Amino acid sequence: MMEKKENGKMARKKIPLSGWAAGAVLALFLIVPLFIHNPYLLHIFVLVFLFAYLGTAWSLVGMAGQLSLGHAALIGIGGYVSTLMFMEWGVTPWLGMIVGGILCGIIGVIIGYPTFRLRGPYFALTTIAFAEILRIYVENTEEGPLGIPLRGGMGLLVPLKGDAPGVFQFSTKEPYYYIALLMMLAAIGLSFFINRWRMGYYLAAIRSDQDAAEALAINSTKYKLIAMAISCVLTALGGTFYAQYFRYINPERAMGLSMSIEIALVGVVGGWQTVLGPTIGSILLSPSGELVRAYLGGTYAGLHLCLYGLLLMVVILFLPNGINGPLIRALKRLEAKMWGPKMIEKVTAPETAKEDKP
Amino acid sequence: MSILEVKKLNKSFGGLVAIHDFDMSVEKGEIVGLIGPNGAGKTTLFNMVACFYSPDSGRVIFQGKNLAGMKPYHVCALGIARTFQVTKPFVNNTVLENVMVGAFSRTAHSHEARKKALEILEFLEFQEHKDVLGNELTPADHKRLELARALATQPRLLLLDETMAGLNPSEKPHLLELLRRVRDQGITLLVVEHDMKAVMTLCERIVMLHRGEKLVEGTPQRVANDQQAIAAYLGEEYATT
Amino acid sequence: MDFELLASSFLMGLMLGGLYAAVAVGLSLIFGIIRVINFAHGAFLMVAMYASFWLWYFFGIDPYISTIPVAVVFFYFGYNVQKWLIRPIFIREKALVIEPLGVLLLTAGLDLVLSNLALLFFKSDPRAVVSPAASATIDLGFVDLNVPRLVVFLLSFVIAGALYWLLNYTEKGIAIRSVGQNREAAALCGVNVYRIYNFTFGIGTAALALAGGAMVPFFYVNPSMGLSLAIKSFIVVVLGGLGSVPGALIGGLILGVVESVTAQFVMSTSSVIFSFLLFIVVLFIRPKGIMGVLET
Numbered sequence: 001m002m003e004k005k006e007n008g009k010m011a012r013k014k015i016p017l018s019g020w021a022a023g024a025v026l027a028l029f030l031i032v033p034l035f036i037h038n039p040y041l042l043h044i045f046v047l048v049f050l051f052a053y054l055g056t057a058w059s060l061v062g063m064a065g066q067l068s069l070g071h072a073a074l075i076g077i078g079g080y081v082s083t084l085m086f087m088e089w090g091v092t093p094w095l096g097m098i099v100g101g102i103l104c105g106i107i108g109v110i111i112g113y114p115t116f117r118l119r120g121p122y123f124a125l126t127t128i129a130f131a132e133i134l135r136i137y138v139e140n141t142e143e144g145p146l147g148i149p150l151r152g153g154m155g156l157l158v159p160l161k162g163d164a165p166g167v168f169q170f171s172t173k174e175p176y177y178y179i180a181l182l183m184m185l186a187a188i189g190l191s192f193f194i195n196r197w198r199m200g201y202y203l204a205a206i207r208s209d210q211d212a213a214e215a216l217a218i219n220s221t222k223y224k225l226i227a228m229a230i231s232c233v234l235t236a237l238g239g240t241f242y243a244q245y246f247r248y249i250n251p252e253r254a255m256g257l258s259m260s261i262e263i264a265l266v267g268v269v270g271g272w273q274t275v276l277g278p279t280i281g282s283i284l285l286s287p288s289g290e291l292v293r294a295y296l297g298g299t300y301a302g303l304h305l306c307l308y309g310l311l312l313m314v315v316i317l318f319l320p321n322g323i324n325g326p327l328i329r330a331l332k333r334l335e336a337k338m339w340g341p342k343m344i345e346k347v348t349a350p351e352t353a354k355e356d357k358p
Numbered sequence: 359m360s361i362l363e364v365k366k367l368n369k370s371f372g373g374l375v376a377i378h379d380f381d382m383s384v385e386k387g388e389i390v391g392l393i394g395p396n397g398a399g400k401t402t403l404f405n406m407v408a409c410f411y412s413p414d415s416g417r418v419i420f421q422g423k424n425l426a427g428m429k430p431y432h433v434c435a436l437g438i439a440r441t442f443q444v445t446k447p448f449v450n451n452t453v454l455e456n457v458m459v460g461a462f463s464r465t466a467h468s469h470e471a472r473k474k475a476l477e478i479l480e481f482l483e484f485q486e487h488k489d490v491l492g493n494e495l496t497p498a499d500h501k502r503l504e505l506a507r508a509l510a511t512q513p514r515l516l517l518l519d520e521t522m523a524g525l526n527p528s529e530k531p532h533l534l535e536l537l538r539r540v541r542d543q544g545i546t547l548l549v550v551e552h553d554m555k556a557v558m559t560l561c562e563r564i565v566m567l568h569r570g571e572k573l574v575e576g577t578p579q580r581v582a583n584d585q586q587a588i589a590a591y592l593g594e595e596y597a598t599t
Numbered sequence: 600m601d602f603e604l605l606a607s608s609f610l611m612g613l614m615l616g617g618l619y620a621a622v623a624v625g626l627s628l629i630f631g632i633i634r635v636i637n638f639a640h641g642a643f644l645m646v647a648m649y650a651s652f653w654l655w656y657f658f659g660i661d662p663y664i665s666t667i668p669v670a671v672v673f674f675y676f677g678y679n680v681q682k683w684l685i686r687p688i689f690i691r692e693k694a695l696v697i698e699p700l701g702v703l704l705l706t707a708g709l710d711l712v713l714s715n716l717a718l719l720f721f722k723s724d725p726r727a728v729v730s731p732a733a734s735a736t737i738d739l740g741f742v743d744l745n746v747p748r749l750v751v752f753l754l755s756f757v758i759a760g761a762l763y764w765l766l767n768y769t770e771k772g773i774a775i776r777s778v779g780q781n782r783e784a785a786a787l788c789g790v791n792v793y794r795i796y797n798f799t800f801g802i803g804t805a806a807l808a809l810a811g812g813a814m815v816p817f818f819y820v821n822p823s824m825g826l827s828l829a830i831k832s833f834i835v836v837v838l839g840g841l842g843s844v845p846g847a848l849i850g851g852l853i854l855g856v857v858e859s860v861t862a863q864f865v866m867s868t869s870s871v872i873f874s875f876l877l878f879i880v881v882l883f884i885r886p887k888g889i890m891g892v893l894e895t
Contacts, residue, residue, distance in 0.1 A: 067700045114883055121636045124703060125833055126882060129875040132830070140869045198462045198471070205448050205459045212446035215408065217434035217463035217511055257826070261707055268704055273450075302715035302822075309711025316705040317687060 022276065029181055033174045040294075042173040048286045049180035050241065055266035055278025056187040057234035060194065062272040064224040065207035066116060069260045070127030073134045074104045074232050076255030078239025080138070083156045083249060084148060086167065093168040097240040101233040108232030109225050116224050128257060135255040155250025158243060168244045176245050183241065184279065187234060191275045194230075203227055262289075269315050285311075359422055361386040361515055361546050362407065367416035369402055376402040378570040380416070384515070389537075389547045391561030391578075393554075398567040400550045401443065401519065407548070408440045408517055409433045420515065434463060439513035441504040443520045443550075447492035454479070454488040456503055460510030478506050482536055498529045505536070515546045522553040534560050558582065607742035608859050614744070616855020617752030618818075621810035622828060623835035624759050624847040625803035628766075630833070631842025632779035632799045635685060638706040640832055641825030642713035643804055647673055647811035648820045649717060652726050655815070663750075666812020670805045677804025681797045684709070689793075710825060717822035725819035747816040754813050758806050759848040765802070766844065775799055779842050827871075834878040840888025849889055853877075 029045075036042060058071050081103060082096030115126050144150040163171040170176060194200045205213040206220045213220055243249040253259065270281025288311075292304035362384040369377040377399045384390050392400050405411045407418055409428045418425045420438060428436075439460075448456050457475035458468075465471055479485040484502050487495070495503060501521055508516060518537070522530055534556060541547055551557045557564060557578070564581045566573045574584045581587050626640050637643075647669055654665040688701045736743040766772035777785040778795045786792050831854065839850025854874055862870040881888065 069700075069703075118882060118886075120700075121634070121703060122837075122882060122886070124700065125636065125837070126879060128830065129834075129878050133872050133875045136869060136872050136875075140866055196468060198466050198468065201455065201459050201462055201471075204451060204455075208448040208450060209446045211410075211430075212442065212448070212507075213459070214430040215410075215434060215440050215442070216460045216507060217431045218459070219429070219431045261704075264700065264704070268700060302718035305711050306715035306719065309708040309715065312708030312711065313684070313705055316701055316708065317684070 026185075033177055039173045042177055044287050044290055046173065046176050046180045046245065047290055048282050049177075049184040050238065050245075051262065051266050051286050052279040052282035053180065053184040053187045054235060054238045054263045055270065055272075055282055056184070056191050056275075057231050057238065058263050059267045059272040059278050060191065060227050060231040060234070061224075062267060063194075063200070063203040063207065064227045065203075065210075066112075066123050066224065066228075067120070067264065067272075068127040069124045069257070069264055070129075070131035071231075071235050071263050072255050072257070072259035073131035074108070074235040075239035075242055075259060076134065076138070076249070076251060077104050077107070078236030079243035079249040079254055080150070080156065080239075081236075082240040083158055083243045084150075087156065087159060088148070092166055093240055093244055094166075097168075097237055100240055101236045104236035105229040105233040108228045112225050112228040113221070116221065116228075128260070131255060131260060132257065135251045138251040138255065153251060155248060155253075156243070158247040158249075160247065168240070169247075176241075180241065180245075183238070188275060188279060190230070190234075194227075195275055199223065199226070265312060269312075269319070360384055361421055362548070363417075363419040364403075364407070365417045365419070367403070367406060367418065368414045369399075369406060369411065370414060375570050377406070377413070380567075380570070380572055382565055382572065382575075384546060384548055386514075386546055387541065387544065388563060389541055389549065389561050391557040391564040392548065392550045392567065393552070393557055393564060394567035394573070397569075399570040400567055402570075403567070404440070404517055404519055404548075404550055408438060434511055434513075437512075437514035438517065439508035439511045439515070440517040441501075441508050441519055441521060443523065445497075445500040445504050447495065447500055447503050449491065449493035451492055452489050453484065453492070453495070453503055453506075456492055457506045457510045460507040463511045475506075475510055478510050481539070482506050482509075497524045498526075498533075501525065501533065502536075505540075509540065509545075513545060515548065516540065518547060518549045518551075520550055520552060522551055522556045530556060603742075604863065605860070608863050609856060610739075610742055610744070612856035612859030613852060614748040614752050614855070615859055616852035617755040618748070618810075618814065618851075619831055619835050619854050620848045620851025621751055621755035621758055621813070622807060623832040623839075623851050624755065624762060624844055625806035625810075626832045627836045627839065627842065627844060627847035628762060628775075628806075629800055629803040630836050632775055633681070633685075633796050635702040636706065636833070638703060638829055639710040639713060639825070640706075640807065641827065641829030642710045642717075643673070643677070643825075644807050644811045644828060645717060645820065645822065645825045646713055647808035648815050648818070649721060649726075650808075651812045651815045652820055656726075662812050662815040666809055669812055670808040673808035674801040674805035676801075678797045678801035680709075680804075681800035682793075685800070686793055686796070689796075710829070714822050714825055721822060723822060725821040727815070727817070727819045745817060747813070750816075751810065751813045754810065755848060755851065758809060759844050762802070762806065762844045771795075771798070776842075831874065834874055837878060837886075837888055838881050840890040843888065843890040846888055846890035853889075 032045060033042065054071070054075070058068065061068055078097070078100035081100035082093040085091040085096040085099065086093050111130060115123060118126055138144075138150055139153045141150045142152050158169070161167055161169045163169070165175070194203075202213070202218050202223050205216065205218060206223060210220050239249075239254065242254060266281040266285055267278045268281070269285060270279065271277030289304065289308055292307055360383040362382075364380060364382040367377050367380040368375075380399075380403065392403065394400050402411065406413050407420075407425075409418075409425055409430050409432070412427065420433075420436060423436065425433060425436075434440075448459065451459075454472070454475055457478055458471045461471040461474040461478070465474070476485065476488070479488055482502055482505060484499070484506060487499060490499075492503070501524075505518075505521070521533065521537075525533065530553070537547060537549075537560060549557070549561060561578060563576065564578055565575045566581060566587050574581055574587045576584075622640075622644060626637065629635065629637055629640075650669050650672075651662045651665050654660045654669070655662055684705060685702055688705060691701075735746040737746060737749065738744075764772075766776055774785070774790045774795055775798070777788065778790060778792050778799075782792050785795075835847055835850040835854050837850075838853060839846030839848070854877070857873055857877060858870050861873045865872075
């Protein structure tokens with residue numbers, strides 16, 4: 001975000017400590033599969049990357065001030081399109097991914113256009129409504145339009161092809177790991193550049209005060225729609241990854257409200273107004289959620305969700321802007337001897353010199 | 359050709375007639391003041407020139423172009439910028455970032471926008487505040503920020519909505535001086551004001567509204583001496599010296 | 600189309616609508632006045648119903664009787680949820696520019712906690728009160744009306760009437776309405792806004808508990824019933840108009856009828872789609888709802 005000077009804008013002076021920290025974490029991620037071979041641990045990393053990716057994509061619409069709770073629908077559409085194209089016509093999911101992405105971009109714009117004038121909670125409720133309509137429709141439809149077999153609540157099983165990179169399937173976790181990591185980095189990169197470019201400034205302005213923004217030549221609808229389109233395309237691509245990784249996709253899990261909430265949660269906990277926020281949110285939430293589900297989900301059904309809910313409540317109550325804000329501020333405080341707080345303090349001190357002007 | 363022409367403008371809100379058969383023209387480089395008692399319709403008129411409202415009938419013509427049906431962002435791109443009576447800073451962003459948003463209307467490149475924003479801040483003697491967040495400013499600085507942002511869009515016509523409101527007497531002369539400097543850059547100013555002293559010293563021509571209609575128009579001297587105007591609004595002690 | 604079938608489904612729809620109305624009327628107050636989305640609305644209902652159920656199961660207390668003390672308890676429950684959980688977010692929101700999802704996510708978390716605690720303790724088997732009254736019916740010739748459902752239908756009018764009286768004929772009610780319209784102005788007139796919020800949330804939750812108690816005789820309680828009823832309640836509230844108690848009643852009835860009648864033509868699980876579509880249409884065409892008094 002603009003108020004967070006990351007390793008880019010002020011790079012002429014020196015790279016701030018937060019930049020070094022991020023770089024170190026990245027390097028760590030790159031070499032992890034060389035040391036860790038336990039598929040379950042790698043699975044957790046994949047989840048972290050996947051939800052960081054989805055959270056970052058989600059936050060792009062959030063930057064425009066509209067927080068959606070229906071993004072799971074896009075995962076569903078993306079996953080279903082690529083899987084169906086593969087199952088029915090043998091089209092490789094790599095291509096199906098693009099088709100799904102474009103389709104979702106268009107859908108996002110069509111739905112966004114009338115929906116954007118709804119304020120906060122109404123927008124959220126509407127996104128829930130759209131997503132639920134889709135989910136219920138797919139869940140109850142064996143055969144869709146044009147005879148496409150949607151298989152209702154049963155979901156789609158991706159035909160197993162073993163190790164087949166050409167059709168986006170691998171028999172080990174490592175390739176998925178790197179693909180997910182790459183996607184996450186791409187999303188973060190995109191978010192970063194959007195923030196630095198005009199678009200980021202415009203989205204922040206629209207979010208802050210739409211009337212003031214329009215008085216400054218900003219076509220708010222246009223920019224909101226662009227942000228929405230990008231967000232939808234990215235999320236749909238994530239849907240294809242989801243389908244290819246789990247090799248199974250069904251309406252309840254992929255298009256359900258809980259998926260939408262998980263994505264929003266990652267963004268809100270980490271801080272959706274920042275570039276790295278959702279990633280940090282995912283790093284915190286995905287492993288704990290998965291571990292609780294694995295170890296406690298069996299004996300005490302629902303305990304992991306209960307704890308998730310508790311965590312959600314605690315975060316909302318005690319961490320207003322997500323975790324990212326305080327974290328970045330803490331890192332900055334470490335290095336801020338000359339810069340940062342001192343400078344701002346000096347600047348906001350009363351300007352006594354001004355009054356002397358005639 | 360006048361830079362702004364308003365012809366037979368009408369606007370009602372439900373049963374309330376806000377503006378009635380209003381004509382006005384503004385020449386390039388003028389500083390025109392728009393005054394009138396509360397409820398006279400100044401802000402409504404303002405909002406119609408800036409295209410935040412559309413008139414029921416009549417035309418607003420800017421540099422020969424009819425603004426009918428345009429949105430505020432079109433109008434800004436054409437060269438009309440406005441400030442808001444109740445300032446609307448982007449509170450989570452710094453002063454510099456706020457002004458850059460304005461500058462981005464003329465360029466898509468961040469470094470150009472930043473350069474332009476810094477220039478504007480220097481012009482308004484505001485540059486030391488560039489890293490202050492929008493919600494940490496004093497009211498006077500809020501006004502300067504509004505002005506800076508509007509100027510960053512490189513307008514030909516600047517609409518100022520009660521810029522003096524909320525400032526204490528020591529802050530006003532400085533702002534007036536800045537406004538004169540803005541005009542000297544070739545920008546036409548249309549100013550809505552309640553502060554009579556400011557209006558008399560700043561404006562070359564004054565248009566007075568009363569109950570949605572033009573009551574009197576002319577030099578500050580003339581308007582100040584007009585019996586109707588005085589009856590409606592002015593106090594005698596505010597004539598120009 | 601078979602007239603008898605249509606008429607009976609219409610009547611069933613009204614009964615269903617009465618249920619929706621009874622559940623949603625409290626939310627109309629909460630959403631309308633406090634403007635928060637309480638995702639846990641359905642979970643609260645579920646907990647209230649379990650309370651009534653267990654009181655019947657262990658102590659043999661008739662749900663129609665136990666519903667009153669349960670409602671009182673839930674008044675305090677709702678009051679404190681608002682006071683301790685939601686108010687801090689309001690106070691924080693004043694400092695920030697926007698935090699639209701704050702309360703929504705908080706209550707979503709609360710819903711997760713409550714539903715899953717219920718799942719843990721009560722297991723997922725649905726429960727229902729077994730009593731002779733539960734299956735009593737009134738024979739109308741072409742259709743049999745189930746008495747407990749009829750009771751809920753009538754109860755929805757009673758609850759709506761009571762809330763309407765509260766809002767329009769008591770001093771407290773005027774304070775509540777004023778806060779809903781303009782909370783700063785209300786505060787300036789000496790209204791303790793936060794206490795009104797607490798009270799409103801409490802009343803809304805109590806109304807909900809009342810409806811829940813009456814539903815226990817025929818509705819199978821299970822831990823996961825909350826969310827879908829919560830969403831339906833929001834549809835009802837938007838349909839009927841924010842802050843309008845009669846609107847919630849009408850909205851609920853309409854929703855019930857729409858669902859019931861469309862279920863004759865499509866699979867019953869799909870008929871929910873029409874509810875959502877109705878919701879979207881109303882939001883776009885007439886966001887104020889049928890009887891909306893407050894601005895959206």
